[in-house]
Amino acid sequence: MTPEEASAMTEASEQPAPDPRVPAERAPRTQTAGAAVPSSVDVHVHAPVEVERAARSVTLEGLHAYYGSTHAVKNVDLAFGANQTTAIIGPSGCGKSTMVRCINRMHEEIPGARAEGKILLDDLDVNGPVDVVAVRRTIGMVFQKPNPFPTMSIRDNVAAGLKLTGVKTKDLNERVERALRGAGLWDEVKDRLGSPGIGLSGGQQQRLCIARTMAVEPDVILMDEPCSALDPIATLKVEELIDEIKKRVTVVIVTHNMQQAARVADQTAFMLSGELVEVGPTEKIFTNPDDERTEQYVTGKFG
Amino acid sequence: MATGTRQQYRDELAALEAQTLGGIDLVVGQLDRVTEALEHQDVELATMVIVDDDRLDGRYLEVNQSILSLLALQAPVASDLRLVAALLHVIKHVERMGDQCVNIAKLIPLSGHEPPVRAEVLARLLRMSACARSEVTQAKRAFAERNTELAEDLVRQDREINRLNREVFRIAIEVGDDADTREWAMHMTMVARAIERIGDNAVDIGEQTVFVATGLFREFSAPSAAGLPQPLQ
């Protein structure tokens, strides 16, 4: 055989010809789809978070929520790591919004509704004899439909959290600017802080609401489907924002958009019919979930 | 006829898997023909095998494109995602197995029309080919059924091929009476090596099977279990 033929043969195989006596060098590797993690608090994060302000963690223990006699949330034990984003996914009516609204005690505003169980902010149970107003100043909320106060200007909207709660501060304008910068809105509105808040586009309004929530400097921000009413670009901007604010707060986001959960969350929890079915690192939930029901839901076999 | 949610997507996924596994059938056909060509020194048959490799290359490109399309349009997750990722690997292994068949086919005419065949070498080569055929069909069955036991069993069969490969090499060293025989023997060691590579690719398909079924990727460590290379006896 000629040398050309020999080299042609070598090219046809995918490796340089090894000595057949020598077994192909292969060190056994083990790689799991979705790093296995012992507890849900030690989460595998997208990228290490540079923590600018150590936020607090939230832990639910034995949470039950009722609307009158309807048992909407059944015995949920769930931990939200500090300075992490946790997404709650599940089909309509599974109780995810209800559960999240228990955390800042908005659930009890509904007549006939009550929540039982422990809601621990670090070590303090906020579901106990704690002033509900103080709880809500530490745990903020952003809603599905942007709701800036229509009678207030942009500046007043952002300051509303401080003014309505009677916080006296000398550097109000600085705090407003900081909150707007934090929400990525400063450059867009710095020239019209006095104009009405409802004059902004949908996406800007939602970021205004986030700025308003941030201005009070809470430890936790709850988001109930914050991007449902927004167009795709506005949605992406809000998602980028969530990645930013994680450095200062703990974020819990309810979403029915699984791709959003995949993009945004460090940890994802799946709920079904009021129960917590599975919780784990987002990557694991979307590559190799433990529970068959989670598998069925994320691959779209139901929901 | 849409019967469940995302039925069209499920059908597409099933078709993609069938297309990929169908490539394995093509490989088995190639292997059978090249083995026959080897046994009877049939140069025309060997040429056919070389030409038919185009079909396998085509199959590879089709599956590759379908996978890209599925990923872009359907955003598969969880077990679906693992399946798609595995199919991408599997079709690559299929294509390489086809290339190994072509390598074997190219070696056949090199020895001339009346090569000095040594029976003990040829017998072992034919046995290796039968083993490889059995491994490949078992790999296909294991993947289709997501049968991890069957997949892990491939390692056992692959040891047999590896053993035979070493024997062929040993015999080839000692066979050297004249230059023609030595030349033929060298070509045959290359054939043996090509068959051994087919076996390895089948084992790789087994690894992908375990990955799809469990989400764990683990190399079946048969070759390195043999430890460091031993001097030949």
Next chain:
Amino acid sequence: MSTVPNVPVQTRLQAISAGRKRKDVAARWTLGLLTGIALVPLVLVIFYLLQKGLKAWSWDFFTTDPTGAFIGNQGGVKSAIVGTVEMVLLASIVAVPIGVGVAVYLVEFGKDSKFAAVVRYFVDVMTGVPSIVFGLFIYTTLVVSGAGGSSFAGWKGGLALALLMLPVVTRSAEVVLQLVPQGLREAALALGAPRWVVTLKVVVRTAIPGLITGSLLAVARAMGETAPLLFTVGALNATSLNLNDQMNSLPLQIFRDVGQANDQLVTRAWGSALTLVVMILILTLVARAVGRRSANS
């Protein structure tokens, strides 16, 4: 109508049939006729008001009190205008805060409770009560007993008007408060604002234009009421700034002048009527303007 599926589209889409055209024309004419019939009295009233009332308007008309004389210088209606303004002002000061307060309670705190339902029911009933009943009520409780050291008094008439205004203000305020989106309350609560702050600084503040509109309309209605004043205020020709005195008012003035045999007094009555209508018109226009401005902002 063609039901043949194979007929090409152009043939199926025919022009409107003659029968349907006739029905359309007939319906339009009928509605137009009914509207015209409804407009006739309205136009006539305005026409008469202007024709007969403008004659009475003069500088003296607005600046002098009625003298009470039957012939000779009868004077103007200054005291009536002043009295109406005084009493309606008192009524507003009483009725608007209480009415808005009740509405705030019903919408923000009572919501679906049994007590709120009862309150709502009673408010609805009160809107239907004839105004003379309110007058009688005040008469029986305050006038006869001589409360406040007098029998007839301006403030008692004001109270009667307040009772009249109260359910109207409550109803319209309730509607306006319910229109405030629930999302605003939730947003304010979630920020950690106490309940009363949410109610006052967010809900009421957002609803203020609507509340103003509703209140002005209630005021406009109260201005024209005669019956409650008949038994409570008495009559006085002189301008009085003392609410504890008897007092004149435009409706009362009209009532007294219309029946007189003297044409000039009747003309003065028309003039008073026109004045009243103009005052109510101005109030309504202001209410509309406030409402429109809030809708646009």
